[in-house]
Amino acid sequence: MNKKHLAIIAVIAIVAIIGAVVAVEYYQSLQIGGNGIIKTVGLAAWNDAGKTSPCTHIDWGALNRGSTTTYTVYIESGSNINATLHMVTGNFTPSGASSYIMVTWDSENKIIQPTTTIPCVITLNIQLSTPTNITSFTYDMTISGT
Helix, strand or coil: CCCCHHCCCCCCCHHHHHHHHEEEEEEHCCCCEEEEEEECEEEEEEECHHHCEEECCEEEEEEECCCEEEEEEEECCCCCEEEEEEEEEEEEHHHHHHCCCCEEEEECCCCEEECCCCEEEEEEEECCCCCCCCCCEEEEEEEEEC
């Protein structure tokens, strides 16, 4: 192989490496880290069915724009009568994040009986159109039984 061919191969290799670095940096810029603070009213929230670890927050980790993920929280009734479950979110930081990041669950208006614990699936959806200047978020979630 002559020097000209080696130079061309070296340039191609350098361009490929730069392209890979740029791709990794771009991919990482698409990720968003998030946490939700959980408050309960008349209930207890647990990370596990055995009720060994209170659930006071959800660390969603690093997520990509356009992704959906779930977390199961175990809700324990603190009442001696049936209660209807409700969940609200608020206090998103940054304030515009609530336009692009949705938190829902499968247990709205579900009836929980006294002294029982039930699994409830919380779903987090980050819209693909979330601006790249939103790189992390936090929010408050209140789960109540009325």
